Amino acid sequence: MNERFRILSSRLTYALGSPWSIILAVSLVLAWTVGGLVGGFSELWLLLINTVSTIVTFVMVFIIQGSTNRSDKAIQLKLDALIAHLDDVPSEIVGAEDLSEERVDELTEQVKRRIADDRRDDARG
Numbered sequence: 001m002n003e004r005f006r007i008l009s010s011r012l013t014y015a016l017g018s019p020w021s022i023i024l025a026v027s028l029v030l031a032w033t034v035g036g037l038v039g040g041f042s043e044l045w046l047l048l049i050n051t052v053s054t055i056v057t058f059v060m061v062f063i064i065q066g067s068t069n070r071s072d073k074a075i076q077l078k079l080d081a082l083i084a085h086l087d088d089v090p091s092e093i094v095g096a097e098d099l100s101e102e103r104v105d106e107l108t109e110q111v112k113r114r115i116a117d118d119r120r121d122d123a124r125g
Helices: 004-017 019-039 044-083 100-122
Strands: none
Touching: 004 044, 019 044
């Protein structure tokens, strides 16, 4: 189930981010406007377009969020792998996304101090 969702959402995210999907969306808006002008923007027409656009938006939010979550996990993994091989960085930084906000702030200050110290050392010689 998860794999099927991943494949479907990846394909949809890719397809819906293409220039063709933008052209299609603009065409649908133009057709919607023409349909409204011809039909007199009736209540049924408004109800139909509002319902369809709400459903599409609702589904797209979840598809985009799923894709973003996967991308964030992959980026985090790559960053963790890089950080794990640095000698002068606290090992606690690997997996920092799971720490409390206070602890992340403490580590941020610690790393900033180390960067400032390194810059002073580089400037000296």
